[in-house]
Amino acid sequence: xxxxxxxxxxxxxxxxxxxxxxxxxxxxxxxVALLAITLFALLGLILVYMERKxxxxxxxxxxxxxxxxxxxxxxxxxxxxxxxKEGLTPNGADKLLFNLAPFMVIIVSxxxxxxxxxxxxxxxxDLNIGVLYISAISSLSVVGILMAGWxxxxxxxxxxxxxxxxxxxxxxLSAGLSILTIIVFSGSLQVSEIIESQRNGWWLFKxxxxxxxxxxxxIIAVTxxxxxxxxxxxxxxxxxxxxxxxxxxGMRFALFFLAEYVNIFIVCGIGATLxxxxxxxxxxxxxxGFNHIMDYIPSSIWFMGKTFFLIFLIMWFRxxxxxxxxDQLLNLEWKYLLPISMVNLLLATLVAILGWHF
Amino acid sequence: xxxxxxxxxVFQATGSLLKGMRRTGYYFTHHKEIIxxxxxxxxxxxxxxxxxxxxxxxxxxxxxxxxxxxxxACELACPNGTIKIITKFETTPEGKKKKAxxxxxxxxxxxxxxxxxxEACPTDAIKMAQNFEHSVYDRSELTKxxxxxxxxxxEGVE
Numbered sequence: 001x002x003x004x005x006x007x008x009x010x011x012x013x014x015x016x017x018x019x020x021x022x023x024x025x026x027x028x029x030x031x032v033a034l035l036a037i038t039l040f041a042l043l044g045l046i047l048v049y050m051e052r053k054x055x056x057x058x059x060x061x062x063x064x065x066x067x068x069x070x071x072x073x074x075x076x077x078x079x080x081x082x083x084x085k086e087g088l089t090p091n092g093a094d095k096l097l098f099n100l101a102p103f104m105v106i107i108v109s110x111x112x113x114x115x116x117x118x119x120x121x122x123x124x125x126d127l128n129i130g131v132l133y134i135s136a137i138s139s140l141s142v143v144g145i146l147m148a149g150w151x152x153x154x155x156x157x158x159x160x161x162x163x164x165x166x167x168x169x170x171x172x173l174s175a176g177l178s179i180l181t182i183i184v185f186s187g188s189l190q191v192s193e194i195i196e197s198q199r200n201g202w203w204l205f206k207x208x209x210x211x212x213x214x215x216x217x218x219i220i221a222v223t224x225x226x227x228x229x230x231x232x233x234x235x236x237x238x239x240x241x242x243x244x245x246x247x248x249x250g251m252r253f254a255l256f257f258l259a260e261y262v263n264i265f266i267v268c269g270i271g272a273t274l275x276x277x278x279x280x281x282x283x284x285x286x287x288x289g290f291n292h293i294m295d296y297i298p299s300s301i302w303f304m305g306k307t308f309f310l311i312f313l314i315m316w317f318r319x320x321x322x323x324x325x326x327d328q329l330l331n332l333e334w335k336y337l338l339p340i341s342m343v344n345l346l347l348a349t350l351v352a353i354l355g356w357h358f
Numbered sequence: 359x360x361x362x363x364x365x366x367x368v369f370q371a372t373g374s375l376l377k378g379m380r381r382t383g384y385y386f387t388h389h390k391e392i393i394x395x396x397x398x399x400x401x402x403x404x405x406x407x408x409x410x411x412x413x414x415x416x417x418x419x420x421x422x423x424x425x426x427x428x429x430x431a432c433e434l435a436c437p438n439g440t441i442k443i444i445t446k447f448e449t450t451p452e453g454k455k456k457k458a459x460x461x462x463x464x465x466x467x468x469x470x471x472x473x474x475x476x477e478a479c480p481t482d483a484i485k486m487a488q489n490f491e492h493s494v495y496d497r498s499e500l501t502k503x504x505x506x507x508x509x510x511x512x513e514g515v516e
Contacts, residue, residue, distance in 0.1 A: 058382045061394045320382045321375065336368065 087250035104144035160243025164234030435478035
């Protein structure tokens with residue numbers, strides 16, 4: 001069947017046989033960088049279009065349907081517009097931080113791409129503390145947001161950035177604890193081993209109650225982490241104009257916009273890896289026939305399917321629920337999500353030790 | 359708060375959230391419910407409500423007669439001077455001089471479609487039409503004369 005690892009293997013062999021090992025390594029790194037940038041660009045296009053269409057159908061209207069067949073070229077038109085817009089730096093803004101902030105946010109998103117497994121044997125860097133790395137790097141996104149808010153020289157941007165900072169820092173706790181639940185079950189931080197441990201079933205089903213609770217908490221926490229859905233106070237479009245990125249226009253705004261959508265893809269990818277089995281097909285225990293049929297679908301399609309399902313779920317949340325106030329938001333985290341996830345972690349540990357999972 | 363209330367809050371919240379999601383999920387899957395009208399393509403099937411406020415027109419019947427007496431109530435009611443009534447003096451068959459409508463000037467470029475003139479009219483002579491495509495290339499086309507040429511007031515209105 002079609003598999004991405006075949007392509008990477010053949011390129012790898014060709015490079016190493018044609019050039020010296022250092023040159024081949026440098027070429028490989030350049031190829032990976034180009035692929036990452038292409039992935040970002042494609043994701044930006046696809047996700048913005050998906051968001052507009054999904055939001056439209058949920059609001060009993062049609063989304064973009066004039067630019068190109070069924071509105072497919074809409075995002076391309078939007079990107080062109082943002083590229084030719086004037087990039088204004090406000091008077092009195094801290095020039096270095098103002099210009100650096102969008103890049104900080106994009107760099108964080110790109111760094112998290114490294115340990116993610118998109119298909120079988122298709123990871124950039126399978127380090128043995130993969131999940132810890134992901135958790136640590138995603139905490140750095142706060143820095144970019146705070147930089148943007150401060151450097152804008154605008155009271156309301158600063159306020160939006162501070163609110164966003166408080167929100168992200170709080171929800172990281174719940175997200176981290178729910179990730180820990182799966183680590184307890186699988187016993188390893190390495191991403192490939194976590195996926196391997198789901199060969200006979202995804203952790204969402206094998207880990208029954210603790211995994212289900214931590215999945216729900218994880219989805220809620222990452223919606224808050226990415227400033228999305230009912231937790232988008234920081235950029236509440238109708239309240240704070242655009243919060244921390246009010247003063248940004250043109251290409252810099254495009255980078256923030258892109259970073260937001262790519263972050264959604266990344267956290268959904270992490271959720272798919274930990275809870276829904278990454279690139280593993282849907283196997284049920286030892287039903288050989290069924291498992292064999294499921295194996296025919298390429299692993300990259302499994303991964304993308306699961307990730308886009310989670311992305312659809314997060315978009316569904318955005319267009320269903322009203323926005324939370326900052327005190328309701330923090331209330332939810334510190335009084336409900338955090339205690340529940342702590343108790344859930346204890347429960348998961350108990351289940352793992354006693355072997356009560358499948 | 360008590361433990362029981364804590365958990366009942368959580369379950370209640372989850373239930374109401376899922377109910378909301380079911381509603382939007384229904385809208386997402388049932389495309390028949392879409393109320394957007396594909397405007398330039400559906401001009402033939404356009405069906406506007408009776409109370410739609412397009413532009414002001416004067417009602418004429420099949421004998422080219424209208425009901426406007428030239429009382430200028432609409433001109434007085436209009437908030438920004440869109441209507442200008444020009445009256446003339448007519449001699450009735452009995453020989454008396456009576457005021458009658460000469461020209462009903464209506465500036466479409468100024469009209470806010472507020473409906474006050476129609477509410478003010480005592481004889482129900484004007485109404486709001488249902489068309490909304492008023493763009494023109496020449497601004498003078500927007501100054502309209504509402505009473506048709508050769509029309510006069512209907513008997514028995516005054």
